Amino acid sequence: MHSSGLKYQRVASRILDYYRQHPVPPLLIFTGPHGTGKLDAALQFIQEQLCEAGTACGSCSDCRLFQQIGGEAHPDFIQFPAEKTPIGDAKKPEPFTVRWLLSTRLPFAPYHAKRRFVLFPAADLINHEAETALLKTLEEPPDHTRFIFIADSVESLKETILSRGVHVPFHHVPLRALEAQTGIRDVHDLEMLGGSFELLDMIQSEAYRSLKAAVDDALSHQLGLLELEAYVREEAKRNAEMKELEYTYEDFLQAFALLLLQRTRRMPVAGDITQAVHQFLSGMRMAQGGMLPFHLSRLFFDLHRTIYETV
Known part of the structure; x- marks a missing residue:
């Protein structure tokens, strides 16, 4: 996976820099075109927050857990699949459904870190019923849990979701920045990238x-x-x-x-x-x-x- 990093995402970079020094809000919403670094930036930010040193040092126990299988080994990080998210069965909800999250994960304190992070890499695919079930939690989230939603555009999310979070916008990467980052000199090949690294x-x-x-x-x-x-x-x-x-x-x-x-x-x-x-x-x-x-x-x-x- 390639990422532009935050070097070419000035607005997103300033917002995340602010929250590296201040309390993270209950919900951050990353939006922008595919391949502009949203997921990589979210994972980097989450690792920094879980890291014992707060820097994504790579050597502490939290970082080592996070780096295993894309963070899946860390007990205080939940990453939903990048696919449709259903609400789940009322009595026995399947893993990675909203009812599973609300009933078997959020009621309990984080295992190791100060806060738990929940990442929805395709928040625009949360179905209507599941989204409705999440709204109250997003409005009054437990103090020990923070959410990050990723979507292609603001328009793909409901106003009720947007009103509960802080927007972190990502944009297409300029042609010169693509050339500098990738080393590609052929202008036709740079055109093919379409302003992203996808x-x-x-x-x-x-x-x-x-x-x-x-x-x-x-x-x-x-x-x-x-x-x-x-x-x-x-x-x-x-x-x-x-x-x-x-x-x-x-x-x-x-x-x-x-x-x-x-x-x-x-x-x-x-x-x-x-x-x-x-x-x-x-x-x-x-x-x-x-x-x-x-x-x-x-x-x-x-x-x-x-x-x-x-x-």
């Missing part, structure tokens, strides 16, 4: 360089388009087999779609290609089960028809 691992990989060549080849002759389709499908198998890869197949497909848009933007049929790519991306985000191959097939059919059959 696709950095993919763009620094050998697979990305091969993908760029394959896309350029596909736009020059019909056989190249067929070879590109085979290459994109083969990458799914390779990605599943090679666990050590720093990027996911979804990152690969995102880079593939962005390359298509970038490489075709001056073509007479750019508008039709843009429509096909956005249709593919929409299908990819909503794809269930085995639907992704269908969306890929439709995209390549549209590309072939648009590029090579348009009169």
